[in-house]
Amino acid sequence: MATLGFIEYSDSSPEVRAVYDDIMRTRNTDWINNFWKALAHDPASLRRTWQSVKEIMAPGALDPLTKEMIYLAVSASNQCGYCIASHTAAARKAGMTDSMLSELMAVVGMANESNRLASGYQVEIDEQFKPR
Amino acid sequence: MATLGFIEYSDSSPEVRAVYDDIMRTRNTDWINNFWKALAHDPASLRRTWQSVKEIMAPGALDPLTKEMIYLAVSASNQCGYCIASHTAAARKAGMTDSMLSELMAVVGMANESNRLASGYQVEIDEQFKPR
Amino acid sequence: MATLGFIEYSDSSPEVRAVYDDIMRTRNTDWINNFWKALAHDPASLRRTWQSVKEIMAPGALDPLTKEMIYLAVSASNQCGYCIASHTAAARKAGMTDSMLSELMAVVGMANESNRLASGYQVEIDEQFKPR
Amino acid sequence: MATLGFIEYSDSSPEVRAVYDDIMRTRNTDWINNFWKALAHDPASLRRTWQSVKEIMAPGALDPLTKEMIYLAVSASNQCGYCIASHTAAARKAGMTDSMLSELMAVVGMANESNRLASGYQVEIDEQFKPR
Amino acid sequence: MATLGFIEYSDSSPEVRAVYDDIMRTRNTDWINNFWKALAHDPASLRRTWQSVKEIMAPGALDPLTKEMIYLAVSASNQCGYCIASHTAAARKAGMTDSMLSELMAVVGMANESNRLASGYQVEIDEQFKPR
Amino acid sequence: MATLGFIEYSDSSPEVRAVYDDIMRTRNTDWINNFWKALAHDPASLRRTWQSVKEIMAPGALDPLTKEMIYLAVSASNQCGYCIASHTAAARKAGMTDSMLSELMAVVGMANESNRLASGYQVEIDEQFKPR
Numbered sequence: 001m002a003t004l005g006f007i008e009y010s011d012s013s014p015e016v017r018a019v020y021d022d023i024m025r026t027r028n029t030d031w032i033n034n035f036w037k038a039l040a041h042d043p044a045s046l047r048r049t050w051q052s053v054k055e056i057m058a059p060g061a062l063d064p065l066t067k068e069m070i071y072l073a074v075s076a077s078n079q080c081g082y083c084i085a086s087h088t089a090a091a092r093k094a095g096m097t098d099s100m101l102s103e104l105m106a107v108v109g110m111a112n113e114s115n116r117l118a119s120g121y122q123v124e125i126d127e128q129f130k131p132r
Numbered sequence: 133m134a135t136l137g138f139i140e141y142s143d144s145s146p147e148v149r150a151v152y153d154d155i156m157r158t159r160n161t162d163w164i165n166n167f168w169k170a171l172a173h174d175p176a177s178l179r180r181t182w183q184s185v186k187e188i189m190a191p192g193a194l195d196p197l198t199k200e201m202i203y204l205a206v207s208a209s210n211q212c213g214y215c216i217a218s219h220t221a222a223a224r225k226a227g228m229t230d231s232m233l234s235e236l237m238a239v240v241g242m243a244n245e246s247n248r249l250a251s252g253y254q255v256e257i258d259e260q261f262k263p264r
Numbered sequence: 265m266a267t268l269g270f271i272e273y274s275d276s277s278p279e280v281r282a283v284y285d286d287i288m289r290t291r292n293t294d295w296i297n298n299f300w301k302a303l304a305h306d307p308a309s310l311r312r313t314w315q316s317v318k319e320i321m322a323p324g325a326l327d328p329l330t331k332e333m334i335y336l337a338v339s340a341s342n343q344c345g346y347c348i349a350s351h352t353a354a355a356r357k358a359g360m361t362d363s364m365l366s367e368l369m370a371v372v373g374m375a376n377e378s379n380r381l382a383s384g385y386q387v388e389i390d391e392q393f394k395p396r
Numbered sequence: 397m398a399t400l401g402f403i404e405y406s407d408s409s410p411e412v413r414a415v416y417d418d419i420m421r422t423r424n425t426d427w428i429n430n431f432w433k434a435l436a437h438d439p440a441s442l443r444r445t446w447q448s449v450k451e452i453m454a455p456g457a458l459d460p461l462t463k464e465m466i467y468l469a470v471s472a473s474n475q476c477g478y479c480i481a482s483h484t485a486a487a488r489k490a491g492m493t494d495s496m497l498s499e500l501m502a503v504v505g506m507a508n509e510s511n512r513l514a515s516g517y518q519v520e521i522d523e524q525f526k527p528r
Numbered sequence: 529m530a531t532l533g534f535i536e537y538s539d540s541s542p543e544v545r546a547v548y549d550d551i552m553r554t555r556n557t558d559w560i561n562n563f564w565k566a567l568a569h570d571p572a573s574l575r576r577t578w579q580s581v582k583e584i585m586a587p588g589a590l591d592p593l594t595k596e597m598i599y600l601a602v603s604a605s606n607q608c609g610y611c612i613a614s615h616t617a618a619a620r621k622a623g624m625t626d627s628m629l630s631e632l633m634a635v636v637g638m639a640n641e642s643n644r645l646a647s648g649y650q651v652e653i654d655e656q657f658k659p660r
Numbered sequence: 661m662a663t664l665g666f667i668e669y670s671d672s673s674p675e676v677r678a679v680y681d682d683i684m685r686t687r688n689t690d691w692i693n694n695f696w697k698a699l700a701h702d703p704a705s706l707r708r709t710w711q712s713v714k715e716i717m718a719p720g721a722l723d724p725l726t727k728e729m730i731y732l733a734v735s736a737s738n739q740c741g742y743c744i745a746s747h748t749a750a751a752r753k754a755g756m757t758d759s760m761l762s763e764l765m766a767v768v769g770m771a772n773e774s775n776r777l778a779s780g781y782q783v784e785i786d787e788q789f790k791p792r
Contacts, residue, residue, distance in 0.1 A: 083250050101531065177762060563774070
């Protein structure tokens with residue numbers, strides 16, 4: 001249900017509604033997912049978070065599918081239930097197939113394994129890898 | 133220096149050397165980075181870890197650059213110093229430009245932020261996002 | 265239901281009951297939440313954990329509300345479902361308003377984002393920030 | 397050194413310089429710390445991140461000292477070396493004393509302990525704590 | 529239900545079935561838990577992950593019970609709900625008693641607390657502890 | 661250097677010295693490591709943390725070596741540099757061999773991998789694994 005509950009479109013202030021409208025327009029959908037409805041109790045956070053997401057996830061040097069897959073990879077690594085569910089959906093919508101999902105998860109698993117091996121064995125950074 | 137020290141190529145057993153040779157051949161390099169030299173005290177772990185990395189990072193439904201960027205994204209999210217350094221180098225070698233790096237980091241940052249907002253506000257998963 | 269189940273007040277040994285009584289007295293409540301009932305299978309852990317919580321959360325250089333908010337911030341950052349729920353309630357009881365909760369979550373989100381940017385870009389610590 | 401190096405004030409573009417000037421003015425300092433100089437290779441990220449930090453850390457329902465302490469608590473919990481160093485300095489500047497620092501760290505430690513006990517024992521959320 | 533659903537034994541390909549059979553034989557059980565059935569959509573991941581688990585968890589310098597307890601300790605520390613549930617069961621099957629579970633959780637809690645105190649206070653590594 | 665610096669034995673108050681003496685006596689050493697010297701600015705935290713560590717790490721249903729290995733496993737999983745260094749030393753002193761260390765790290769790596777696969781694929785907990 002979310003700590004502060006959800007603010008539905010029909011109950012939203014003009015400020016919140018403007019963000020909801022922009023989310024639906026940008027994402028080409030006709031509904032608002034719970035994340036935004038939970039944030040909407042703090043309109044400044046809602047606006048700022050949406051503006052950041054919109055700007056960061058727009059096509060650039062990386063295409064939207066790659067960005068969505070990185071988002072999902074981080075969410076899986078962080079084990080955020082809500083974010084895994086919502087960004088699996090978003091990445092699929094952007095073109096992620098089942099095979100891509102499986103390979104993504106394999107990389108996430110492997111990175112989590114090797115991160116702990118590198119740290120656990122106290123491995124020093126090679127000179128060749130240090131930023132100059 | 134690593135907990136157990138490093139096993140250099142010249143001091144390696146045939147079993148370890150075979151893995152080192154395969155790493156250099158597969159990656160088209162002429163040196164072995166510290167991670168593998170620290171693992172080599174446990175030849176079974178060295179072999180198994182390399183086999184997994186080799187299999188997982190090979191081209192498939194995802195291309196090698198995308199895989200390297202996901203690896204880097206997870207390492208940055210986990211804040212593993214060694215892994216960030218080594219996989220920044222690996223991703224660059226696979227074609228990641230400075231702009232791609234910056235956009236990757238922006239997505240990693242944003243995902244980490246929104247993961248905590250979703251969890252912190254106790255946001256319920258939307259029915260539309262649940263796996264069926 | 266918790267791995268080992270819950271030990272209810274009516275079924276508790278004198279040692280456990282003494283801790284339960286102190287929890288209710290200190291917190292001015294008439295019930296014991298699941299966390300303590302799950303820990304009570306190990307009376308030494310129950311006693312030690314409660315003593316630590318009682319000592320750490322008592323008013324000192326920081327007031328109880330600030331302490332509760334820090335506790336909630338860490339729990340949200342760690343994405344611990346039980347702890348977010350219980351410490352949201354505790355912080356509210358200590359005086360946290362909805363606006364304070366929203367600002368707290370915004371700081372938690374921002375810190376999680378900038379933590380990864382600092383680590384991901386391998387930013388060196390400024391001389392001015394190093395402990396002397 | 398940071399992955400992409402630092403952009404110094406004297407070498408900065410007008411867009412970057414405008415952000416640097418606003419940081420120094422807002423924080424009442426005459427220097428720019430490494431975090432921003434590392435981000436400045438991506439002026440859009442620099443501007444967006446600074447705008448978010450500025451907005452989130454401004455006085456509101458929570459005072460700036462409380463916000464800085466929450467930021468430090470999250471950074472300590474995440475074990476981000478750069479962020480612990482920089483936000484210890486920032487919190488001190490905002491008024492955090494040594495005693496407040498020690499109590500903050502005690503709460504961070506305790507929350508990290510109890511988060512794992514709650515999750516590790518698979519403790520169910522009490523009905524009283526569920527959001528309505 | 530898992531993102532890609534479960535592949536039941538009766539619906540499995542010969543490749544998947546061979547892994548399922550080896551899991552049941554090695555673990556001396558007559559059923560397959562959800563983790564493997566969710567992975568089975570990617571037979572290469574299923575095979576590789578099972579081979580690694582089988583090799584790593586086999587008796588060696590550490591006995592199977594100790595290995596299972598370390599696995600559970602890491603899962604509790606990472607707060608992975610599925611893994612805590614499944615590895616609590618596995619560790620019990622290997623001989624973990626309720627008292628051992630309680631002591632394990634106490635160590636996990638304490639380590640998580642002291643990890644943050646060490647990092648939060650920016651404690652330098654003692655010369656005596658550095659790897660040589 | 662640690663945020664608040666170190667309190668050396670020769671400069672310590674009677675309250676701090678009593679804890680230092682108990683640490684050296686219990687651990688059968690003649691020096692105090694940096695962790696405790698950094699905590700000693702807050703004598704109440706020093707005393708409470710030491711009392712908890714002493715109680716938790718004492719022989720019980722689990723022997724001291726197993727406890728030290730669990731402590732190290734959690735520290736490696738959390739990537740706490742100080743804690744990995746100090747608990748590698750402590751576990752070695754308690755009897756951990758190089759082979760045991762390597763197997764421990766392999767389990768830590770594997771658990772971190774499978775934790776993310778379980779969460780990333782949104783795997784439901786099997787009925788058989790649920791606590792009753």
